[in-house]
Amino acid sequence: MTFWPNKIRRSLTLWYVAIFGGVLVAYIGVACIVQYWQLSNQLYHAEVQDIETVQGLLYFNEEGKLSLHEEYFNQPQSRLLIDRMMEVLDDANGRVLFRNRQLKGNRLGGLPALNEGVGGFTPRRLRLADGTHVLAISHVHSLGGTSLLIRIAYSTEPLRLGTIELLGLLGLVLPAALIAAGFAGYRIAGKALDPLEQMAQLTEGITARRLGERIPVKNPDDELGHMARVLNGLLKRLEESFESLQRFTSDVAHELRTPLAAMRSVGEVGLQQIHDVEQYRDIIGSMLEEVVKLNSMVDTLLTLAHAESCAIELHRTVFPFMELVNESAAVVGVLAEERNQTVSVTGDSRINIWADYALLRMAVVNLLDNAVKYSPPGSAIRLSLQRGDAATQTAGFVELDIEDEGPGIPENARQKIFDRFFRLDEARTQDSGGAGLGLPIARWAVEANGGRVFVKPRPAPGAKFCIRVPIADGPSDKHA
Amino acid sequence: MAGSEGIRCNDPPHILVIEDERKLADAIAEGLAESGYRVRIAHSGEAGLQDVRNHAIDVILLDLMLPRQGGLETLRELRRCGYKMPVLILTSKGSIEDRVRGLDAGADDYLIKPFAFPELLARVRALHRRAPPSSSSVLQLADLRLDVGGRITTRADKLLDLTEREFDLLEYLLLNSGTVVSREMITRDVWKTTVRYTSMDNVIDVHIARIRRKIDDPFPIKLLHTVRGVGFVLRMDEEPK
Numbered sequence: 001m002t003f004w005p006n007k008i009r010r011s012l013t014l015w016y017v018a019i020f021g022g023v024l025v026a027y028i029g030v031a032c033i034v035q036y037w038q039l040s041n042q043l044y045h046a047e048v049q050d051i052e053t054v055q056g057l058l059y060f061n062e063e064g065k066l067s068l069h070e071e072y073f074n075q076p077q078s079r080l081l082i083d084r085m086m087e088v089l090d091d092a093n094g095r096v097l098f099r100n101r102q103l104k105g106n107r108l109g110g111l112p113a114l115n116e117g118v119g120g121f122t123p124r125r126l127r128l129a130d131g132t133h134v135l136a137i138s139h140v141h142s143l144g145g146t147s148l149l150i151r152i153a154y155s156t157e158p159l160r161l162g163t164i165e166l167l168g169l170l171g172l173v174l175p176a177a178l179i180a181a182g183f184a185g186y187r188i189a190g191k192a193l194d195p196l197e198q199m200a201q202l203t204e205g206i207t208a209r210r211l212g213e214r215i216p217v218k219n220p221d222d223e224l225g226h227m228a229r230v231l232n233g234l235l236k237r238l239e240e241s242f243e244s245l246q247r248f249t250s251d252v253a254h255e256l257r258t259p260l261a262a263m264r265s266v267g268e269v270g271l272q273q274i275h276d277v278e279q280y281r282d283i284i285g286s287m288l289e290e291v292v293k294l295n296s297m298v299d300t301l302l303t304l305a306h307a308e309s310c311a312i313e314l315h316r317t318v319f320p321f322m323e324l325v326n327e328s329a330a331v332v333g334v335l336a337e338e339r340n341q342t343v344s345v346t347g348d349s350r351i352n353i354w355a356d357y358a359l360l361r362m363a364v365v366n367l368l369d370n371a372v373k374y375s376p377p378g379s380a381i382r383l384s385l386q387r388g389d390a391a392t393q394t395a396g397f398v399e400l401d402i403e404d405e406g407p408g409i410p411e412n413a414r415q416k417i418f419d420r421f422f423r424l425d426e427a428r429t430q431d432s433g434g435a436g437l438g439l440p441i442a443r444w445a446v447e448a449n450g451g452r453v454f455v456k457p458r459p460a461p462g463a464k465f466c467i468r469v470p471i472a473d474g475p476s477d478k479h480a
Numbered sequence: 481m482a483g484s485e486g487i488r489c490n491d492p493p494h495i496l497v498i499e500d501e502r503k504l505a506d507a508i509a510e511g512l513a514e515s516g517y518r519v520r521i522a523h524s525g526e527a528g529l530q531d532v533r534n535h536a537i538d539v540i541l542l543d544l545m546l547p548r549q550g551g552l553e554t555l556r557e558l559r560r561c562g563y564k565m566p567v568l569i570l571t572s573k574g575s576i577e578d579r580v581r582g583l584d585a586g587a588d589d590y591l592i593k594p595f596a597f598p599e600l601l602a603r604v605r606a607l608h609r610r611a612p613p614s615s616s617s618v619l620q621l622a623d624l625r626l627d628v629g630g631r632i633t634t635r636a637d638k639l640l641d642l643t644e645r646e647f648d649l650l651e652y653l654l655l656n657s658g659t660v661v662s663r664e665m666i667t668r669d670v671w672k673t674t675v676r677y678t679s680m681d682n683v684i685d686v687h688i689a690r691i692r693r694k695i696d697d698p699f700p701i702k703l704l705h706t707v708r709g710v711g712f713v714l715r716m717d718e719e720p721k
Contacts, residue, residue, distance in 0.1 A: 281708070288709020292663075295594055330645075331671070332679060334686040358673055369679035438679075 009189045016185030021178050028170040036163045040135060043159065047137045047152050048121050050084060054150060055141050058088070058098075066097040066148070083154060091117075091140055091147040106130055108151045109138070116140075117149055126153065133157065195224045203231060211239040251421035255297060255436075259290040266290075300437045304420070307444045314356040314448060317477040321398055321469070322349035324357060325383055328364040332372055339377045343368070347385025351398045354472035355449040363445040363453065366438040367402050367465050374406035375462070381405075388468065397451075397468050405462040414455040418443045493538040493608050494518045498528035498554065499570065500546050504593075508541065511597050512604070515659075525554030532558060537565055539607050541600075544571040544582065552585045559586040566607040570595070596662035598711055619654040622716050624695060624703055626654055633695070640694050645670075649687055650695070653704070653714045662711035688712055 057069040087108040088098035094111040106128040117138035136153035270283035382403045388394025421436040446453040451469030458464040499505040509519040522528035544551035566588040619626040633640040
């Protein structure tokens with residue numbers, strides 16, 4: 001297995017790492033912002049407290065100069081205050097009355113702004129002339145009749161540094177966390193995809209000869225179980241169509257071999273002795289008969305093959321179904337007459353259908369021909385045409401029933417009888433000359449016209465075939 | 481008026497068969513020669529074109545699957561050179577597109593292999609005459625008479641009672657009298673359907689048997705003959721040559 005065995009696993013891992021990294025970066029960012037904001041807030045409160053302290057320490061000395069009681073610095077709890085920057089202005093004229101050393105001669109905000117420090121504490125973020133960022137607050141205080149604007153500021157540099165330190169610390173952890181996440185993600189993705197890989201290997205091993213094998217389904221309810229079931233279904237259909245193809249091929253070979261064998265024997269026997277002209281004509285004619293049989297079988301198979309690949313164009317027109325039924329009955333009628341059978345047609349002659357006339361006629365003729373072939377001499381064949389009704393869920397359809405008095409179709413063969421080369425009785429159909437293709441081609445012809453052909457169950461002896469096609473709404477076209 | 485002598489020119493028509501399958505080409509040539517045509521065989525498109533330039537050819541039978549220059553190309557070149565004689569395409573490919581392509585390239589008719597020889601003969605005759613068999617009002621063979629307009633059939637002046645379908649079938653046989661017609665031709669031309677029925681051959685056989693019962697059984701000279709494995713023919717002499 002290579003490091004990147006497949007694309008899904010790689011992209012799953014990458015996605016995992018990317019999302020994890022994104023969340024982590026956002027978390028670090030928020031943490032730093034919150035930290036900085038909290039520290040600023042603390043500084044502000046400290047400054048407010050500081051201003052109140054400073055107010056009490058300010059005084060005018062003998063020369064009238066504003067001073068600060070410096071001994072305050074000696075108190076240990078105030079040691080931090082050595083960083084305090086402070087400026088006091090005369091609020092009335094903006095003159096600087098006091099400026100401590102920490103300011104290093106920088107001005108702390110210039111002339112008083114409007115309402116600066118009046119009735120509370122005004123916080124301001126400033127950048128001093130030497131580039132130091134500070135958080136300053138102002139407050140107006142009255143001392144000895146003078147209104148003083150006290151400004152106190154601390155550098156925000158330590159805050160910034162602290163936050164950057166935190167950022168750095170968290171950032172240092174980030175790559176390690178991402179690597180760990182990537183590794184974990186890769187493993188998880190691999191674990192999730194493993195059954196798929198197994199399934200692929202199993203499926204790869206299933207060849208045409210082993211189509212009967214199936215993929216084991218561990219949990220039929222999860223996604224992979226579903227996948228396995230879908231694949232198994234596909235394999236089943238594949239196996240079935242493969243089997244039917246094999247059966248079809250061997251059936252075709254068998255069917256082709258029969259006339260070939262006849263031709264060969266007739267030809268070989270014919271050449272064994274000298275015959276007169278009439279006998280030779282007979283021999284050649286007999287061989288030609290088999291050729292014609294072969295020919296029509298190949299034609300029919302080709303038609304079916306074309307039909308299955310939907311390569312046949314339909315020429316549909318609207319016409320009364322009864323017209324087609326009558327014509328088909330007339331075509332096959334002579335065959336029935338030869339066997340003293342009667343063919344009767346009943347039903348509504350006004351029902352129009354939209355279909356390919358020639359194709360549908362072929363289907364009806366094939367069914368009728370079967371009825372004639374398999375019914376005993378002197379029996380009756382009944383054709384009846386009627387509208388479907390809502391009770392049997394066939395509203396909008398017309399049904400043609402073809403009933404005969406032959407041996408009937410056993411229940412277990414009612415489906416298979418429409419398969420290619422299926423024969424009810426091997427010995428009997430041989431001399432009737434059918435190749436087992438009449439019903440399959442009839443079924444195709446009916447289904448191509450949007451209909452269905454099937455065997456209806458019936459109690460009495462004999463078979464009852466039914467052709468059901470949709471009724472057309474429009475008026476009948478005049479067809480040739 | 482009908483018959484195998486239907487070819488009116490003094491010179492028999494000259495037919496060129498372009499077909500690379502030698503056995504089939506020879507069989508076709510022999511059959512056509514027996515039917516009174518002069519025949520040449522070419523085994524490739526190039527040789528066929530050469531023959532067309534050097535001989536007066538009346539009808540061409542052209543196989544589509546030729547080596548090197550294919551049948552369609554040969555046909556196109558033939559038409560490009562201005563030759564207008566009728567061309568009948570022979571092919572084993574029966575799809576509609578192939579048919580359309582062949583007709584587009586200038587073919588006059590189309591026959592799918594394997595075909596019945598009577599069918600080929602009928603097509604060649606039709607192509608050469610360039611007109612369907614004339615439907616005269618009275619058809620006659622020996623003492624058998626068919627009045628097409630009045631739909632009356634008589635033999636030796638005796639009125640015969642034929643059904644409509646029997647009449648149509650007999651008319652078709654009379655129109656082609658002297659030549660064999662196959663069951664496929666009857667299916668197409670009398671029953672007017674191109675869709676093959678499994679039972680059609682049986683139906684035709686029954687009709688033929690009935691016609692024979694009516695026109696032949698009561699008379700000493702038989703006219704309707706079955707050519708086993710091929711089809712049926714109406715003719716006077718019982719022994720074909």
